Amino acid sequence: MNKQTEAFLLDTGAADGGAPATADFSGRDLAAHIAAEAPPQIGVSRPHESAHLHVAGTATYTDDIPELAGTLHAALGMSARAHARIRSIALDKVRAAPGVVAVLTAKDIPGVNDCGPIIHDDPILASDTVQFVGQPIFVVVASSHDAARRAARLAAIDYEDLPPILSPQAAHEAGSYVLPPMHLERGQPREHLGKAAHRDKGHIRLGGQEQFYLEGQIAYAVPKENDGMHVWCSTQHPTEMQHAVAHVLGWQVHQVLVECRRMGGGFGGKESQSALFACCAALAAWKLMCPVKLRPDRDDDMMITGKRHDFVFDYEVGHDPQGRIEAVAVEMVSRAGFSADLSGPVMTRAICHFDNAYWLPHVQIDGYCGKTNTQSNTAFRGFGGPQGAFAMEYILDNIARTVGRDALDVRRDNLYGKTERNVTPYGQTVEDNVIHELLDQLEASSDYRARREATRAFNAASPVLKKGIAITPVKFGISFNVAHFNQAGALVHVYNDGSVLVNHGGTEMGQGLNTKVAMVVAHELGIRLERVRVTATDTSKVANTSATAASTGTDLNGKAAQDAARQIRERLAAFAARQAGVDPSTVRFGDDLVVAGELRLRFDELARQAYVARVQLWSDGFYATPKLHWDQSKLQGRPFYYYAYGAACSEVLVDTLTGEFRLLRADVLHDVGRSLNPAIDIGQVEGGFIQGMGWLTTEELWWNKDGKLMTHAPSTYKIPTVNDCPEVFNVRLFENRNAEDSIHRSKAVGEPPLLLPFSVFFAIRDAVASLGGYRINPPLDAPATAEAILNAADAVRQAAA
Structure with missing residues (x-):
């Protein structure tokens, strides 16, 4: 007391x-x-x-749990080809390696050789065909972690190469999809595109992102009496792991217990992708009747697991002289990878977030989940929402420069209204809109107008170093878009x-x-x-x-x-x-x-x-959760219980001769309803902002011509560090009360803040646009790496010459 x-x-x-x-x-x-x-x-x-x-x-x-007597360690033998038939596998050298106890293949699986969360197209161990570089083919079980890993490299596999598809564009051209295409239309977009006073079209490339959790994938399986299995697993979805292990062993679900005290980060990468590791550990434990731990090396983890889906967008937009959108059509193509995994729900959420915070009277959205011979991409913080919303922000940024207005003013003119212009393309009425008040507060507290003028003055006197500034809003729907998961x-x-x-x-x-x-x-x-x-x-x-x-x-x-x-x-x-x-x-x-x-x-x-x-x-x-209903076939209904809102103002400094940039200041105002714990919520906003900034600026996934992921380690994949945080980082929670009866009228805070650093990307674009007198739209791809910034700067200089 x-x-x-x-x-x-x-x-x-x-x-x-x-x-x-x-x-x-x-x-x-x-x-x-x-x-x-x-x-x-x-x-x-x-x-x-x-x-x-x-x-x-x-x-x-999970790796800290004291190991029981007799614990063995597993490692995975992986494919060296992006797409090939397996002619033969010679495992004699693997079995003869020091410390090796057993080698398991798909033939050793007593149940179902699949760990796909929705569609059963994701084998635990490849048998006849491999579909990406890094796909697991066999499991080595040995006396130590190192012994298992060393032995796994000794397999001799004879492949018959097949033509691979390595990009979403190539998948789209070939009509290669993991799921049927999705289509959403409201109004008469084609008719209004033809009648619009101004019409524009373009192509946007948006990269993927590695979850890069601090604790890698891991599972520790221990056989129990009477055909039971206890699996400690670093997973966001223990029930799904329970089902997957039961299926691979051919058991009932009640025979499997999955436990997770904590994870060292997940970010979506441990929602479905932890199943393969749990299943392999459990399979080995069942086969050998002893405890087995499977902890892949970081390189193997990144080679095996899926990431955030990268997207390509082709769009057409019609708008009036003030920049108000009259009609828009967009074609979204994602890199799903070789199997469906969660690509369907990710695309659905991308479609449902294409509007972000804006009223779109006439809209057409076509979504395609491209099947590629790369890792099967999966959930990542935001789950497709950031990808969809990014495309709309890019379109509005272009429109603002085209009509010669401040991008914030154009964004304001397109916002959802309070009592009208407030129905989303998927049919949900926006009833809790606070984005107008939130933007007013942020614009004032960040001193945006004066700082914008200051950046213009700085750029006029600085031929190489250029400053840019941008404010972007966020409207993010909260709930699973499959109703029964709520x-x-x-x-x-x-x-x-x-x-x-x-x-x-x-x-x-x-x-x-x-x-x-x-x-x-x-x-x-x-x-x-x-x-x-x-x-x-x-x-x-x-x-x-x-x-x-x-x-x-x-x-x-x-x-x-x-x-x-x-x-x-x-x-x-x-x-x-x-x-x-x-x-x-x-x-x-x-x-x-x-x-x-x-x-x-x-x-x-x-x-x-x-x-x-x-x-x-x-x-x-x-x-x-009440009030939810959704028709996936029509992409209509109420998929979200409520919306979380936010906005950020970012100012950057760009070196136009090297492509390097620095975030000088970020001002963030975010809506978490009535916060349950302000300290934790502010920490989530800060972390989401920096993680999202990394996605949009430094974290580049690159596959070579043979389909091998070359950025598969900390040495080749650049996440943001403390040095990338701005010296001035003002984060505040917007005073609000959830209109819906959520827990104590609070709002979710996990995913929405990841969209706030859109402002960083568009501030970089603003700085590069200064090279052409702010009249030319820089063709800047995301992530805005130094190379991408340099390419955009060169393009603007050439166009302005």
């Missing part, structure tokens, strides 16, 4: 739960005190529940000493989910946060869970945990009310205290008494 409450109870003689010393004291006085003085458990900044463990190096990740369960146990244990279906990957859920439970029970402990995600405790993805972790699991805690609180309130002879609705909980009429108890004492009275002190909770 806090010092004020302790002093209050000492003054009244009730610190030990006994009778008050003063005659005029009543339970109502303490109840009023609780309401006025009890420290809040939500809406305040609290440290991450594992922060002290992270700092001390004592947080347990559900969650939780268990809450109150022990008879008043301590509380929580288990839920979400996974902790550093984003603070467990911290927020614990805060929700503490608030609901009126106890201090220190009383609450959240345990590892475990498929034997909460079943049939959804992935921790789509920014829904706190929305879903927080609500489920709240539901469970509320049931327990109501039972305790009813018990206390019977003891005091009062109505249960008058019982008050707060600051580890419970007041029922004249009855005053510490929470732990009430829990002990309730246990003795045989009151149930545990409960399950469940939550299903």
Whole structure:
């Protein structure tokens, strides 16, 4: 309890739960005190529940779990060809290598050789045909990690090469897709394109991104009695791993237990892609009846796993002289890779975010998931939303330069309205629009207008170094775009000493989910946060869970945990009310205290008494997001429960002779509703901004002519570092209250901030445009690497000459 409450109870003689010393004291006085003085458990900044463990190096990740006696280690033998038939595989040298215990191929799989999350087109181990460089073909099991890896390199595989498709453009030209194309149309786009006063068309290239989690993929499988398997796995989707392992072994789901205490980052890369590693570890453990750990080297991890989908866009747009869009048509082609994985939902979300924050009266969107002989691309923070929204921002940036207006003014003129011009192309009405007020605040706090003039003045006097500035808004839909995934369960146990244990279906990957859920439970029970402990995600405790993805972790699991805690609180309130002879609705909980009429108890004492009275002190909770409906065949409905909004202003300095740039200042204002934990939310916004900046500026994936990913290690793939952060980085949370009944009216914060650094890219483009007097649209590709900036600068200089 806090010092004020302790002093209050000492003054009244009730610190030990006994009778008050003063005659005029009543339970109502303490109840009023609780309401006025009890420290809040939500809406305040609290440290991450594992922060002290992270700092001390004592947080347990999957590779830190003490290995059981007899544990063996696995490594994967991978394809050296992008597309080929396997004529023969000679594994004798592999089997004879030091420390090797077994070598497993597809023939050793007793169940289904597939780990595709939606469509069954993703073999765990290739058998007849390989479809990308790095595709696993066999598993080596040895006495040590190094022995397994060394042995895996000794295989002799004879290939018959087949023609590979290595780019989304080539896939589109060949009509090679992993899924049928998607089409969305509203109004008469072709007719209005023909009638528009101004018409433009263009081509946009947007690169992919490696998740680059700090903790790589890993699985540790241990056989259990009576045909059971316990798998510790670094995964965002324990239930899917449970299903995948059951299928590969030909078992029922209840025979498999998947557990994950925490991940060292996921970002979508551990939603479906962890299945291959879990299945291979479990297969080896079943075959050899001993514990097996599979931890790929970072290079192997990057060669095997999928990334963010890169996109190419071809568009046509018609607009009026002020830059207001009248009609737009866009063709999106993504690099899906060799299998479907999550490419369908990613394309759906890209289509549903093409509008970003803007009203599009007549629109046509065609989406194609190109099948290529590269890694099967997968989920990544934003899940297609950033790709779709980026294309619209690029189009508007072009329009602004074409009509000679400030890009912010053109963006403002195209924003969704409050009560009109507020229906999306996919049929959802935007009911919670706060982007106008948010932009007003950011424009003022960032001093955008004056700084824009200052950049122009600087550029006029500086022939080589050029400054650029841009503001971009974000509207991001929150929910899975498959309605039945929007559900969650939780268990809450109150022990008879008043301590509380929580288990839920979400996974902790550093984003603070467990911290927020614990805060929700503490608030609901009126106890201090220190009383609450959240345990590892475990498929034997909460079943049939959804992935921790789509920014829904706190929305879903927080609500489920709240539901469970509320049931327990109501039972305790009813018990206390019977003891005091009062109505249960008058019982008050707060600051580890419970007041029922004249009855005053510490929470732990009430829990002990309730246990003795045989009151149930545990409960399950469940939550299903309301209002959602979606017709995938028509791409119409309400796929999102609500929208999160944000905007960022970025100023950059570009060296037009080297292509290097520096982010000088970033001002961010982001909407998280009523924040559950401002410190964690601000950290998520900051991290999302820098990660998104890396995607758009430095992180370049490159495959050579043979289809081999050449940027497959930290030495060749450049993520942003602390040196890339701006010296001035102002991040604030927009004061708002979710219009929908989310958990305490908060909003999701995981994915939306990744779109904020669009402002960095378009500030770079603004700087390069200065080379042509701001009249020429720079053909700048993303990522805007030094090479890409130089190419764009040369193109502008030539056009201006």
